[in-house]
Amino acid sequence: MSIKDFLILNLLAALWGCSFLFMRVASPVLGPFLLIDLRVLIAGLVLLLYAWAIHQLQDYRKKWKQYIVLGVINAAIPFTLIAASELYLTASVSSILNATTPLFALIMARIFLGEGLSLKKVAGILLGIAGVGILVGWGHMGQSVMVLLSVLFSLLASLSYGVAGVYIKRRFTGEPSLTLTIGQQLAAGLVLIPFSLPYSGRIPFMGTGILTAVLSLAILCTSFAYLLFFYLIKNVGPTKTLSVTLLVSMYGVLWGALFLGERLSFGTFIGLVIILSSITMITEVKIGAGFIHRLKRSR
Secondary structure: OOHHHHHHHHHHHHHHHHHHHHHHHHHHHHOHHHHHHHHHHHHHHHHHHHHHHOOOOOOOOOOHHHHHHHHHHHHHHHHHHHHHHOOOOOHHHHHHHHOOHHHHHHHHHHHHHOOOOOHHHHHHHHHHHHHHHHHHHHOOOOOOHHHHHHHHHHHHHHHHHHHHHHHHHHHOOOOOHHHHHHHHHHHHHHHHHHHHHHHHHHHHHOOHHHHHHHHHHHHHHHHHHHHHHHHHHHHHOHHHHOOHHHHHHHHHHHHHHHHOOOOOOHHHHHHHHHHHHHHHHHHOOOOOHHHHHHHHHOO
16 A cells, blocks of 8 residues: 555545534434435435546446445435434544444354354454443443433444445445445435435525535535545555544544544543454454555555
């Protein structure tokens, strides 16, 4: 991975980390359904225009049913669950919980694809579960029903991403990444319209701050971020790109502390370290002196 690609990886992580901040700001005002519907529709349309401009517009009619399913399990459900969880959780905690996605992806791949589990990966799963327990129990988030339910929502979002990974592998092998993203965003937007309509009356009363959060979430954290994601997949491969998962939660914590004034307890940091350690075991991402050395050699 070159220095350029490493910086792009960090930019992608920073943008996806910002998404938790923007949802934390806008979700209480617009409601989770309307916020996410605006996010995916705007993002899908922007990417659709981009695909048209570079002459890569595809025919989505052949697989419209599959795209509806993909939009539901890889965008509508997880995005909405995360937005709902941030009504009661901080952006920092929500981003940390989202880091469990590779954990659930591994479990789903084992159940539905029959992929093997090494002892190291099993240990990573158990460590990740312990990290979530420490984050919730020692992170001083409070033990109210709504907080615990919000934690469950965040974990279910990660589970939904894991199921989506299996579905993509089975139904969309060979499909261009840009095509997949446009299809899933627009499909998710259409599915969410009936749920967001009851809240649509809030749109005319959006202040400048909320409007900025919505547009940033859709255009920067979704449309532009996915273009960076495509670039990294093509140039450094999917395995190295997976390391973005480790960085997103750290940026999420950073932005929450800097811009929302979120206080971080010792338990929050311990939970973060344990969860990220489990993900390095699961994804087998190498971080350390060797990683830095390779970066220096690639310059």
